[in-house]
Amino acid sequence: MPTDAHGHDPAITRDEVAHLAHLARIDLTEAELDHLAPQLAEILDSIASIREVAADDIPPTSHSVPLTNVFRADEVRPGLSAADALAGAPECEQQRFRVPRILGEEA
Amino acid sequence: MGDLTRMSAADLADALGRGEVSSADITQAHLDRIAAVDGDVHAFLHVNAEGALAVARESDARRSAGESRSALDGVPIAVKDVMATRGIPTTCGSRILEGWVPPYDATVVARLRAAGLPILGKTNMDEFAMGSSTEHSAWGPSHNPWDLERIPGGSGGGSSAAVAAYEAPLAIGTDTGGSIRQPAAVTGTIGVKPTYGGVSRYGVIALASSLDQPGPCARSVLDAALLHEVIGGHDPLDSTSIDLPVPPLVEAARSGDLSGVRVGVVTELGGEGYQEGVRARFDESVELMVKAGADVVEVSCPHFRYGLGAYYLILPSEASSNLAKFDAMRYGLRVLPDGVDAPSAEQVMTATRAAGFGDEVKRRIILGTYALSSGYYDAYYGQAQKVRTLISRDFAAAFEQVDVLVSPTAPTTAFKIGEKLDDPLAMYLNDIATIPANLAGVPGISIPNGLAAEDGLPTGLQILAPATADDRLYRVGAAAEALLNASWGGPLLAQAPELVGGRA
Numbered sequence: 001m002p003t004d005a006h007g008h009d010p011a012i013t014r015d016e017v018a019h020l021a022h023l024a025r026i027d028l029t030e031a032e033l034d035h036l037a038p039q040l041a042e043i044l045d046s047i048a049s050i051r052e053v054a055a056d057d058i059p060p061t062s063h064s065v066p067l068t069n070v071f072r073a074d075e076v077r078p079g080l081s082a083a084d085a086l087a088g089a090p091e092c093e094q095q096r097f098r099v100p101r102i103l104g105e106e107a
Numbered sequence: 108m109g110d111l112t113r114m115s116a117a118d119l120a121d122a123l124g125r126g127e128v129s130s131a132d133i134t135q136a137h138l139d140r141i142a143a144v145d146g147d148v149h150a151f152l153h154v155n156a157e158g159a160l161a162v163a164r165e166s167d168a169r170r171s172a173g174e175s176r177s178a179l180d181g182v183p184i185a186v187k188d189v190m191a192t193r194g195i196p197t198t199c200g201s202r203i204l205e206g207w208v209p210p211y212d213a214t215v216v217a218r219l220r221a222a223g224l225p226i227l228g229k230t231n232m233d234e235f236a237m238g239s240s241t242e243h244s245a246w247g248p249s250h251n252p253w254d255l256e257r258i259p260g261g262s263g264g265g266s267s268a269a270v271a272a273y274e275a276p277l278a279i280g281t282d283t284g285g286s287i288r289q290p291a292a293v294t295g296t297i298g299v300k301p302t303y304g305g306v307s308r309y310g311v312i313a314l315a316s317s318l319d320q321p322g323p324c325a326r327s328v329l330d331a332a333l334l335h336e337v338i339g340g341h342d343p344l345d346s347t348s349i350d351l352p353v354p355p356l357v358e359a360a361r362s363g364d365l366s367g368v369r370v371g372v373v374t375e376l377g378g379e380g381y382q383e384g385v386r387a388r389f390d391e392s393v394e395l396m397v398k399a400g401a402d403v404v405e406v407s408c409p410h411f412r413y414g415l416g417a418y419y420l421i422l423p424s425e426a427s428s429n430l431a432k433f434d435a436m437r438y439g440l441r442v443l444p445d446g447v448d449a450p451s452a453e454q455v456m457t458a459t460r461a462a463g464f465g466d467e468v469k470r471r472i473i474l475g476t477y478a479l480s481s482g483y484y485d486a487y488y489g490q491a492q493k494v495r496t497l498i499s500r501d502f503a504a505a506f507e508q509v510d511v512l513v514s515p516t517a518p519t520t521a522f523k524i525g526e527k528l529d530d531p532l533a534m535y536l537n538d539i540a541t542i543p544a545n546l547a548g549v550p551g552i553s554i555p556n557g558l559a560a561e562d563g564l565p566t567g568l569q570i571l572a573p574a575t576a577d578d579r580l581y582r583v584g585a586a587a588e589a590l591l592n593a594s595w596g597g598p599l600l601a602q603a604p605e606l607v608g609g610r611a
Binding site for chain 1: 207208209210211303304317343346347349410413415416417419420427431434435436437438439440441444449450451452453454455456457458460461464466469470472473474476477480486487489490491492493494495496497499531532535546547548549574
């Protein structure tokens with residue numbers, strides 16, 4: 001991973017925050033970017049200590065309760081009706097969700 | 108019968124059982140109380156008056172016919188707005204879900220309905236449960252009944268405030284890093300985070316799926332146990348639900364006992380960073396337990412100090428993934444970007460999330476997206492998961508020496524609204540003592556243990572037990588509660604100022 005000459009992460013930059021916002025599909029304003037970038041850098045700095053504690057031989061825990069796959073009988077059960085499922089839709093048509101175009105203009 | 112809103116859920120249930128009062132009267136009394144004081148407290152985002160009264164009348168008909176569906180049949184309850192409630196608006200404190208009426212019930216809600224509890228309404232919360240004050244609610248903060256200028260904790264501050272202001276005898280909360288226990292501590296009420304998997308997450312709008320856990324909010328340990336037994340137990344709809352019987356919690360709460368109990372004081376959850384009055388009340392509570400026959404030792408959990416860092420990587424990572432479902436396509440808000448002809452789905456999604464999410468949600472989604480990015484995953488998320496292992500090992504070692512662990516629930520009493528709103532790090536520190544339990548999945552309770560001398564505001568005592576030993580919380584918690592109430596000559600909440608009401 002990228003580090004500076006002292007082996008530390010460079011502080012998260014405004015451009016990086018803009019890129020992350022794009023990945024997360026959130027349109028941030030210029031003011032939000034100005035505000036968020038230093039805050040995120042400060043938060044990351046405060047949690048950096050965890051990178052020093054855990055050695056390679058420590059297994060990760062994804063989940064506090066040990067889990068195995070959970071199965072159930074494959075039986076038909078009632079589900080939501082189409083009307084119920086569509087009740088909260090921003091737009092629907094012919095018992096389907098109506099969505100904006102998903103292809104590029106040229107497609 | 109005196110003021111029905113001042114009675115415990117257990118006493119209300121007994122009075123209903125004896126036919127001395129109707130659920131309709133109890134429910135109406137609480138709706139009247141909400142109408143009188145919620146303009147000031149703002150615990151509720153939605154009041155379900157007609158629905159609650161209809162359920163109350165059904166309960167009364169059952170009771171008249173000599174039937175009841177549960178110990179709490181007819182006792183009304185408030186539900187945190189994180190729970191899907193069929194036919195009742197659910198916003199999770201967010202604009203992105205404004206006006207959404209879920210087509211299904213969360214399992215917790217289904218169990219409340221099956222047990223005959225009228226749902227008074229939905230309580231305020233930090234947006235998507237991200238916060239410790241309710242100030243991140245899109246609908247404005249709730250106010251602490253002890254001092255309306257102060258926060259009632261968070262994220263479940265609506266539930267804690269509702270119970271503390273006698274607007275509801277019981278409430279449902281969810282606890283991902285302390286969102287049931289910390290609000291309980293700062294409002295002088297009881298909050299329990301059950302063992303992870305002890306209460307179903309089905310229908311709870313997910314924040315961090317490996318940490319989230321619903322649980323009871325109440326004004327007494329016994330009331331919390333009664334509610335916990337109604338909502339707890341295995342649910343096939345939640346694949347992380349524990350397939351074991353719920354331990355006898357009500358029995359444990361009724362047989363509170365500290366004699367011979369081995370109690371560990373966690374070295375790392377106290378001292379520097381904890382308000383003086385919080386420390387003083389905690390030390391007193393420990394002395395009280397010693398006098399009652401508990402065997403108290405100090406226990407070190409050296410990795411707890413890395414808990415906050417691990418939590419603020421794991422939580423945003425899981426949240427950024429969970430909140431990806433708010434895409435403006437199937438339900439919730441849809442905003443079209445300005446000045447774009449025939450916008451694409453991606454442009455609509457991006458504009459909708461910008462308009463629909465608040466500052467803290469954006470902050471955590473970006474942080475989680477960063478922590479999960481290629482090149483950073485091992486250094487952040489991977490390391491945080493290892494710290495989680497170390498914290499679980501600390502708990503395991505501690506519970507070899509003691510039956511329960513204790514600490515202050517929160518490092519400070521309720522702070523002023525606005526004080527920490529734009530200082531995320533200061534806000535995150537509120538959860539420093541509650542987070543380790545979520546990372547390890549162990550259960551915890553907060554009970555009121557006094558008022559801090561410097562500000563006269565409530566402090567909380569946290570008791571933690573090993574996974575699936577939730578009954579210990581109730582046995583030890585009820586014993587400590589009885590000792591503390593005896594020392595005050597009544598419950599702490601009786602010392603809260605009367606709400607005048609009127610700011611409708």
